[in-house]
Amino acid sequence: MDYFVQQLINGITLGSIYGLIAIGYTMVYGIIGMVNFAHGDVFMVSAFIALIAFLILTTWLGITSIALALFIVLLVSMLFTALVNWTIERVAYRPLRGSFRLAPLISAIGMSIFLSNFVQVAQGPRNKSIPPMVRGDFALLNGNGFSVSLSYKQLIIWSVTAALLAVFWYLVAKTPLGRNMRACEQDQKMAALVGVDVNRTISMTFVIAAALAAIAGTLYLMNYGVLSFSDGFVPGVKAFTAAVLGGIGSLPGAVIGGLLVGLIETLWSGYVSIDYKDVAAFSVLAITLIFLPQGLFGRPDVEKV
Amino acid sequence: MSGAAPSWSTAIAANGGLRPFKDAGLTALVAFGLLLPLVGFQTVTDVRNALVLQTRWPLLFALTAAVGVGRLSYLLSISPWLKRRAAPTVAPAFPARFDWRSIAGKWFVPFAIGFVVVYPLIMLAVNGRGSAVKWIDNFGIQILIYVMLGWGLNIVVGLAGLLDLGYVAFYAVGAYSYALLAKTFGLSFWILLPLAGCLSSFWGLLLGFPVLRLRGDYLAIVTLAFGEIIRMVLINWVALTNGYAGISGIPRPTFFGIPFNADDDGFAARFGLEFYPIYRTVFLYYLILALALLTAFVTVRLRRLPVGRAWEALREDEIACRSLGINTTNTKLTAFAIGAMFAGFAGSFFAARQGFISPESFTFLESATILAIVVLGGMGSQIGVAIGAIAMIGGTEILRQLDFLKRIFGQDFDPTQYRMLLFGLGMVLMMRWRPRGLITRRTPSVFLRERKRITPDLVKEGLVEEGSG
Numbered sequence: 001m002d003y004f005v006q007q008l009i010n011g012i013t014l015g016s017i018y019g020l021i022a023i024g025y026t027m028v029y030g031i032i033g034m035v036n037f038a039h040g041d042v043f044m045v046s047a048f049i050a051l052i053a054f055l056i057l058t059t060w061l062g063i064t065s066i067a068l069a070l071f072i073v074l075l076v077s078m079l080f081t082a083l084v085n086w087t088i089e090r091v092a093y094r095p096l097r098g099s100f101r102l103a104p105l106i107s108a109i110g111m112s113i114f115l116s117n118f119v120q121v122a123q124g125p126r127n128k129s130i131p132p133m134v135r136g137d138f139a140l141l142n143g144n145g146f147s148v149s150l151s152y153k154q155l156i157i158w159s160v161t162a163a164l165l166a167v168f169w170y171l172v173a174k175t176p177l178g179r180n181m182r183a184c185e186q187d188q189k190m191a192a193l194v195g196v197d198v199n200r201t202i203s204m205t206f207v208i209a210a211a212l213a214a215i216a217g218t219l220y221l222m223n224y225g226v227l228s229f230s231d232g233f234v235p236g237v238k239a240f241t242a243a244v245l246g247g248i249g250s251l252p253g254a255v256i257g258g259l260l261v262g263l264i265e266t267l268w269s270g271y272v273s274i275d276y277k278d279v280a281a282f283s284v285l286a287i288t289l290i291f292l293p294q295g296l297f298g299r300p301d302v303e304k305v
Numbered sequence: 306m307s308g309a310a311p312s313w314s315t316a317i318a319a320n321g322g323l324r325p326f327k328d329a330g331l332t333a334l335v336a337f338g339l340l341l342p343l344v345g346f347q348t349v350t351d352v353r354n355a356l357v358l359q360t361r362w363p364l365l366f367a368l369t370a371a372v373g374v375g376r377l378s379y380l381l382s383i384s385p386w387l388k389r390r391a392a393p394t395v396a397p398a399f400p401a402r403f404d405w406r407s408i409a410g411k412w413f414v415p416f417a418i419g420f421v422v423v424y425p426l427i428m429l430a431v432n433g434r435g436s437a438v439k440w441i442d443n444f445g446i447q448i449l450i451y452v453m454l455g456w457g458l459n460i461v462v463g464l465a466g467l468l469d470l471g472y473v474a475f476y477a478v479g480a481y482s483y484a485l486l487a488k489t490f491g492l493s494f495w496i497l498l499p500l501a502g503c504l505s506s507f508w509g510l511l512l513g514f515p516v517l518r519l520r521g522d523y524l525a526i527v528t529l530a531f532g533e534i535i536r537m538v539l540i541n542w543v544a545l546t547n548g549y550a551g552i553s554g555i556p557r558p559t560f561f562g563i564p565f566n567a568d569d570d571g572f573a574a575r576f577g578l579e580f581y582p583i584y585r586t587v588f589l590y591y592l593i594l595a596l597a598l599l600t601a602f603v604t605v606r607l608r609r610l611p612v613g614r615a616w617e618a619l620r621e622d623e624i625a626c627r628s629l630g631i632n633t634t635n636t637k638l639t640a641f642a643i644g645a646m647f648a649g650f651a652g653s654f655f656a657a658r659q660g661f662i663s664p665e666s667f668t669f670l671e672s673a674t675i676l677a678i679v680v681l682g683g684m685g686s687q688i689g690v691a692i693g694a695i696a697m698i699g700g701t702e703i704l705r706q707l708d709f710l711k712r713i714f715g716q717d718f719d720p721t722q723y724r725m726l727l728f729g730l731g732m733v734l735m736m737r738w739r740p741r742g743l744i745t746r747r748t749p750s751v752f753l754r755e756r757k758r759i760t761p762d763l764v765k766e767g768l769v770e771e772g773s774g
Contacts, residue, residue, distance in 0.1 A: 051348065051356075080338065083338050092737075101466075102468050103736045117726040123343065237530065278533065289516070
């Protein structure tokens with residue numbers, strides 16, 4: 001029981017990070033109907049930006065307050081990652097609208113390869129590790145020789161995720177920008193006719209997606225403390241799994257899908273086999289796409305001629 | 306001074322005033338923002354094993370300036386030039402009878418095949434038996450493996466329009482089938498080659514059957530997931546595959562039963578030649594050449610069969626195909642299985658050539674490389690894919706040989722690490738400017754009365770309306 005609760009806590013933590021990345025997939029898919037294959041690598045780039053910002057703050061500027069440093073790192077990472085994703089959309093995806101079906105996806109794969117290799121060349125192929133930013137934990141359910149603990153960093157991940165999801169939900173549901181985004185999602189041509197700037201709205205979608213990925217990247221860095229240029233690929237695919245599981249195009253679905261994938265992964269590695277944890281996540285993806293392609297909360301995909 | 310000024314101002318006025326300068330400045334600014342964190346700072350591990358930062362301001366400013374200047378020169382010279390060139394739009398859709406292109410096209414393929422057939426002999430004659438190995442093995446065999454894989458994937462991606470991101474899984478199935486069966490049962494290469502093809506094809510059917518009704522991009526991701534699952538099973542099923550350590554001591558192929566060794570019954574002794582290890586290399590070269598040409602031949606013939614026509618129709622419009630009564634699942638499945646079969650052949654050849662295989666050889670990067678070859682070569686074009694493979698794999702080898710770059714950029718400069726960077730960029734640029742590939746002109750497989758060349762302007766792209774509810 002204790003072990004199960006501990007796995008549950010770890011799973012929700014991992015799931016929060018997947019959920020944040022998954023929103024990026026689901027938003028971009030909802031608005032332009034493409035799988036942004038490079039999103040996992042955008043997440044990785046954001047984690048690197050966070051790492052560099054953190055090092056500047058702590059080793060050069062000598063900021064000792066971790067809370068302040070984390071806040072600034074989060075902002076810096078969101079800002080620069082948003083710029084990266086904005087540029088990617090301008091350079092690699094916008095010119096391809098109206099091209100043949102697979103063109104944006106191939107371009108996204110190319111971008112993904114480019115980003116991970118760019119980081120490899122610019123920052124070196126070795127793992128980057130930093131000392132833990134946040135230490136300490138709460139001991140819950142202490143007994144039977146096994147204590148369930150909720151570490152401070154897990155608590156930070158939960159609360160940051162929850163707070164920023166609330167902000168994001170407000171942005172999509174209540175602001176003019178969110179209304180434009182929902183309009184473009186339904187019918188781009190019609191939205192353009194009633195005066196919505198479609199290009200700008202799509203750009204803003206990429207910017208928001210990147211900002212959420214940057215939050216995930218910063219939290220990932222804080223949680224694990226180790227980073228490598230190849231870290232975008234597997235979390236990217238898992239987050240995509242989360243988006244598909246929750247129903248691609250559905251925002252609450254992405255978050256719930258993320259939590260589910262995180263839980264499945266930790267429970268699988270806790271009870272079945274840690275070696276096959278990625279296999280479990282990838283199998284969930286394949287099984288979902290085969291048997292439930294519209295996901296838990298998605299609308300069935302109607303194909304039109 | 307006074308002489309130069311008017312020409313400058315007219316040039317500026319002709320190209321839209323100061324707009325290009327503003328645009329280039331903005332581009333440089335964005336580039337600066339993009340490069341600032343990752344190029345401006347470098348994380349390095351110091352002697353105490355802690356992570357510290359170093360700055361690289363000169364590199365950052367040089368790259369920013371390069372982007373700005375590049376953008377400016379594009380706007381001022383290349384862009385107007387492209388516009389001028391594109392202005393007369395009455396380019397002939399059907400080339401004249403004595404077009405050099407058609408003459409070159411007619412003679413290119415026989416010439417290329419003749420060249421690859423005599424290539425090892427030329428290399429032997431030029432370099433001698435000792436140093437020709439590098440040219441035949443590193444360039445010849447390596448490139449031909451990728452040409453074959455490219456042609457195999459071309460059936461799936463180029464002809465049937467199914468984006469397969471897990472192609473390397475079938476390559477792995479072929480390689481491991483050969484390695485395990487040859488080591489466990491001692492079967493010969495010539496029995497296992499078709500068997501490996503069959504097994505890969507079987508896996509293609511097995512994995513393809515549930516997923517082929519998915520839409521294009523979902524299919525891509527699921528094949529990616531399957532590719533990764535197969536690789537992870539290869540890593541973790543240590544009892545069978547020996548995990549990361551891989552399988553070594555895989556039996557080498559024989560010359561139809563005669564081994565390539567220095568023994569009395571070896572190849573050299575049987576044919577009364579002096580023993581050289583190069584004979585095996587030359588034999589392997591011709592083996593992979595034959596396999597690659599088989600792939601090309603089968604593809605060319607299949608394109609003329611109903612199933613091949615159905616593939617190409619499926620790529621263009623799936624719903625129309627279904628309306629015409631084509632069984633789309635079976636059509637996709639044949640493409641998938643035949644593509645997988647060729648990957649299986651290539652895989653068993655790879656295992657036999659290396660003598661050692663490990664899961665490291667079958668990563669997603671490998672799938673991406675093969676896909677990049679197909680995309681850069683122009684999806685659907687055989688010659689294009691071959692040129693793509695030569696450019697990418699041969700280009701990498703050439704980069705590795707270029708010593709003068711080391712003298713310019715310092716000793717620790719390794720040009721090969723920029724390989725995938727350039728591939729990724731190439732894929733993006735290709736989709737932007739030549740989405741149908743470098744070699745876009747292609748004679749159709751089936752024609753009425755006379756052959757007409759297919760150029761991109763004859764093909765109307767199916768514009769997909771977004772936002773269907």
